[in-house]
Amino acid sequence: MQLAGATRLAVLYEDYGYFFSGLGVESARLARETFGYDVLLNRSLTPNTTDGTSVNATELEAALAEVVLAKPDVLLLSMRQQLWEPTLAALTAA
Numbered sequence: 001m002q003l004a005g006a007t008r009l010a011v012l013y014e015d016y017g018y019f020f021s022g023l024g025v026e027s028a029r030l031a032r033e034t035f036g037y038d039v040l041l042n043r044s045l046t047p048n049t050t051d052g053t054s055v056n057a058t059e060l061e062a063a064l065a066e067v068v069l070a071k072p073d074v075l076l077l078s079m080r081q082q083l084w085e086p087t088l089a090a091l092t093a094a
Helices: 023-033 057-070 081-093
Strands: 008-014 038-045 074-078
Parallel strands (some): 008 074
16 A cells, blocks of 8 residues: 555654564565665664663664654654654654
Protein backbone atom coordinates (compact mmCIF):
# COMPACT_ATOMS: atom_id res chain seq x y z
CA MET A 1 0.00 0.00 0.00
CA GLN A 2 1.45 3.33 -1.01
CA LEU A 3 0.34 6.48 0.75
CA ALA A 4 -1.18 9.07 -1.58
CA GLY A 5 1.60 11.13 -3.12
CA ALA A 6 4.38 9.48 -1.12
CA THR A 7 7.31 8.25 -3.19
CA ARG A 8 10.34 8.57 -0.90
CA LEU A 9 10.95 6.39 2.14
CA ALA A 10 13.47 6.18 4.97
CA VAL A 11 13.76 3.15 7.24
CA LEU A 12 15.25 3.22 10.75
CA TYR A 13 15.36 -0.21 12.29
CA GLU A 14 16.58 -2.06 15.32
CA ASP A 15 19.21 -4.67 14.59
CA TYR A 16 18.83 -6.73 17.75
CA GLY A 17 17.95 -10.21 16.58
CA TYR A 18 14.91 -12.30 17.47
CA PHE A 19 11.84 -11.03 15.63
CA PHE A 20 13.63 -7.91 14.36
CA SER A 21 16.53 -9.74 12.70
CA GLY A 22 16.46 -8.73 9.03
CA LEU A 23 13.14 -6.91 9.32
CA GLY A 24 14.48 -3.46 8.43
CA VAL A 25 16.36 -4.72 5.39
CA GLU A 26 13.34 -6.72 4.22
CA SER A 27 11.01 -3.74 4.79
CA ALA A 28 13.17 -1.56 2.57
CA ARG A 29 13.32 -4.26 -0.11
CA LEU A 30 9.54 -4.71 -0.13
CA ALA A 31 8.93 -0.96 -0.17
CA ARG A 32 11.20 -0.63 -3.19
CA GLU A 33 10.30 -3.77 -5.16
CA THR A 34 6.61 -4.18 -4.33
CA PHE A 35 5.37 -0.66 -3.69
CA GLY A 36 7.77 1.37 -5.83
CA TYR A 37 9.17 3.62 -3.12
CA ASP A 38 12.52 5.30 -3.60
CA VAL A 39 14.33 4.13 -0.44
CA LEU A 40 16.52 7.07 0.49
CA LEU A 41 17.88 5.69 3.75
CA ASN A 42 17.99 2.25 5.34
CA ARG A 43 19.76 2.64 8.69
CA SER A 44 20.08 0.27 11.63
CA LEU A 45 20.22 1.33 15.27
CA THR A 46 22.08 -0.97 17.61
CA PRO A 47 20.70 -1.22 21.15
CA ASN A 48 23.14 -0.74 24.01
CA THR A 49 24.49 -4.08 25.11
CA THR A 50 24.26 -3.05 28.76
CA ASP A 51 20.48 -2.75 28.90
CA GLY A 52 19.20 -3.65 25.41
CA THR A 53 16.46 -1.05 25.72
CA SER A 54 18.21 2.14 24.64
CA VAL A 55 20.34 3.42 21.79
CA ASN A 56 23.50 5.45 22.09
CA ALA A 57 22.35 9.09 21.98
CA THR A 58 25.07 10.07 19.50
CA GLU A 59 24.10 7.25 17.15
CA LEU A 60 20.42 8.20 17.38
CA GLU A 61 21.17 11.88 16.69
CA ALA A 62 23.27 10.94 13.66
CA ALA A 63 20.56 8.65 12.30
CA LEU A 64 17.87 11.29 12.74
CA ALA A 65 20.08 13.91 11.07
CA GLU A 66 20.38 11.54 8.10
CA VAL A 67 16.59 11.21 7.98
CA VAL A 68 16.12 14.98 8.03
CA LEU A 69 18.71 15.45 5.26
CA ALA A 70 17.13 12.72 3.13
CA LYS A 71 13.71 14.44 3.30
CA PRO A 72 11.58 11.30 2.92
CA ASP A 73 7.81 11.42 2.54
CA VAL A 74 7.51 8.45 4.91
CA LEU A 75 9.65 7.29 7.83
CA LEU A 76 9.28 3.64 8.78
CA LEU A 77 10.43 2.71 12.29
CA SER A 78 10.96 -1.01 12.86
CA MET A 79 11.87 -1.50 16.51
CA ARG A 80 10.63 -2.51 19.90
CA GLN A 81 8.56 -0.04 21.90
CA GLN A 82 11.48 0.57 24.29
CA LEU A 83 13.42 2.07 21.37
CA TRP A 84 10.49 3.43 19.38
CA GLU A 85 9.35 5.84 22.08
CA PRO A 86 12.69 7.65 22.63
CA THR A 87 13.34 7.65 18.87
CA LEU A 88 9.99 9.28 18.17
CA ALA A 89 10.52 11.75 21.03
CA ALA A 90 13.94 12.73 19.65
CA LEU A 91 12.52 13.07 16.15
CA THR A 92 9.68 15.33 17.20
CA ALA A 93 12.10 17.45 19.26
CA ALA A 94 14.46 17.92 16.30
